Amino acid sequence: MKVTFRGGVHPGHKSKKPTQALAVREYVSDTVKIIMNMNIGAPAVPCVKKGDQVKIGQVIGEAQGFMSVPVHASVSGTVLSVDNIPYLSENPVGCVTIQNDFQDDWVELEPLGDVEHVDPSKIVPAIQKAGICGMGGACFPTHVKLTLKPDQKCDTIIVNGAECETHLTADHRLMLENGKRIVDGLRAVMRALDVKNGVIAIEDNKKDAIQAMKQACFGRQGVRVQPLMTKYPQGGEKQLIQAVTGRQVPSGGLPIQVHVVVLNVGTCAAIADAVIDGKPLVSRITTVTGAVRTPSNLRLRIGTLVEDIIGECGGFSEDPGKVIFGGAMTGLPLPNTDVPIAKSTNGIVVFNKHDAVSVEEGPCIRCGKCVSVCPIGLNPFQIKAATDVDLLDRAKDLHVMDCILCGSCSFVCPSRRWLTASFKNAKQKITLQAKKEAAQRAAANQGGEQK
C-alpha cells in the first residue's frame, strides 16, 4: 500500500531519466578544497598547516563542541594552504586545500566490527568521530539527532529514500548498488537507540529500488520497506513522518517529539561505513545533470571543485545560466564554479540561459492553488500579501515560520508569484529581529543587574 501526505505537487519526474539507469562511477580530482563548516552548528577548526602530509581519513578540522563534527582529509597528499574562502554562506569560511598524490593511503582505522555484536553505547560516538551529518541536504550533525534526552523516546526510525527532488538520482543509485550498507546503517542506529521498528521509505517511481531494498532487508527483524506515493515534497522530514506513521510534528517542533528519527539513505550508508569499517565520511554520491554533456552519478571526494566535476561530465552542453547545488526545487545557486562540494551536496544541476531567467511576478488572482498544494496547510497567498508590505507580525501569525520552503506554491502559481522567496526573506527577517530583541533584553538585564 502506498502512503502519502496532504498537498504536494508533481514537478517533472521525467527530468530524472538521464541519470537514472547509469551506474555510479568514481572520480578523484587533483586538488580538493575542504571547507570547515559543512554542518549546521559550530564550524570545525583546521588542525593542519601548509606543507603537512595527510592521509585519507586524517582529521584536518577539529569539532568544536557538541553541535559540531570533525572534518577529515578526503585524499592523501600535501596541504597546499589553510585559509578563508568565499562560500555559499554570507561570510567567508575556513578551507584546507590538499594536493592529491593519488597514493590513496588511509589512516589506521578503528572498526567496531559486525553490527550484531557491537557495544551499543559506542555507536553514536563513532558516528560523531566519523564526521557524519545529514547527507540529504540539511547537514544536521547526525549524532545530535541520535542523542536522546532522558524525557525523549524513539520508537521508529525512518530511512528517507524518497528522493522527491527533481533531477536527482543519487539516493536511487545508492539503494540499487549498496542496499546492504543502508540496512546495516539502519540496524546500527536501531541497536544504538534500542528501537525495534525501522522503515525504509521509497517513492514508488523507483520500483527497482524498492525491490532491491526488500531483498537487502530479507531476514532482518523489524526492518521493512514502505512504498510512498510519488509526490513532491515527499522527502521532507515532516511529510515523510506523516505519510509513514500518520503522526504530525507539532508547529516549531522536532521529529523526536513524535518519537521518530529520520535519516537519509546516504547517511545510513555512511553510518555503516563508520561502524563496521571505522571509515570516516570522505566521499559521497552526487548527481550531475542538466546542461552538461554526459549527465552522471559520481562518487566524489568531499571538497572536489565543481569546475572539475563539470569537466569530468564533458563540460557544459549549452551556455550555462545557473549552476545549482541540490535539486532544482530547493537548491542554492553558485556564484561561480570555483566552489567545492560539501557533505550535503546531493546534486549539481546546470540550467541553461533560457531556463535560468527569472520571471516577472503578476498579481494574485485568488485561485487558491497554493493553498491546496501547501504540504504544511498554510495560506501562502495571504502570507505573501503580508510580506509584500513588510507586515512581519501578520506573517508570523499566519505561521510563516512553519513554512519548509519546499517551493510547491511558487511551482503551481499561475501568476508566477515569488511566494517561496518572500517567505524565506520573511523568515530571515523574523529570525534576525528575534535575535536583536534577545540581545537587547540581555543588555537591559545586565544594565539592571549593574544598577
Place this chain on the structure above:
Amino acid sequence: MIILYAGLVLGGLGLIFGLVLSFADKKFHVDVDERVEKVRACLGGANCGACGFAGCDAFAQAVVDGKAKPNGCAPAGASGAEKIASIMGVDAGNSEKMVARVLCQGIRGIAKERYVYDGYKSCMTAAGIAGGPKDCRFACIGLGDCMDHCAFNAISMKDGIAHIDENLCTGCGQCAQVCPRSVIKLLPASQKVRVQCRNSDTARLAREVCAKACIGCGRCRKECQYGAITIENGYARIDPDKCQGCGACAAVCPCHCISAPDTVAEAS
C-alpha cells in the same frame, strides 16, 4: 393634538437621554493630560518607531509620564526637543542632529560584481547567497531594504548603492537597523568629512574587489593636524570630536574614499 403628543414624547425622551449622558460625562470623566496632545503635535508624526515606542502617541504619553526624554524623537530634531522641553518645563538635553550615511562608494564599475542577482529583491536574501552579488563583503548591496523602510522618502537607489538625501533624513535610524551589512551609520550632521568605506580586509584584498576601497595606508592620518584619524581594523576612522572639517585628508587619499566638505573645494 396628535402632533403635540408626538412632540412632547420625543422631546421628553430627548431630555431624559440628555440628562443621562451629561451625568455619565461627569461621572466617568477621564483626565487627559493636555500636555500629551501638545507634545504629540511637536513630533515627526511618521510613527517610525525610532524612539523605541509603539508610535508617536505612545512616545508622547511616555514623555509626559517621564519615561522618555524630550529629545527622544529623532525626526522632530533639536527644535522639536526644545519645544517639548518647554512644554514639560525641563532641559532639552543634548540632541545634535544625526543623519544616516551610506559608508560605501561601490557603484557599478567601481565595486566588482561576481554574479548577476535576479532573485527576490531584498538585500537580506541576496546577502545570504554566497555573500551577495558584489565581491566586497562590506559593500552596499543596493537592493533597497533601507529604502523600503524609510518613512521620509530620503533614500534612493542609484548605480547599485543607496543614496541618502541629508535634507530629508531625520536620523531616525530605521535604515541602519535593517541593513544586513551595517553599511549605514548614524553620524552627526555637522561632520562633513568621513571615510566612506568599511572594508577591514587586507589592502590587497580590498583593492582587488573595489577601486574606491580604503586600504588603510595611513596617509590621511599623517596629513591630519588635529590627530583625529586612526587606522583600526584595516580602515581609517575619523573622530568627530577632534575633526575640524578642514578636508586635508580627503585631498591626499589615494583611493578617494574620504568625502571632502564642499567648503574646502571652494576655498582652494
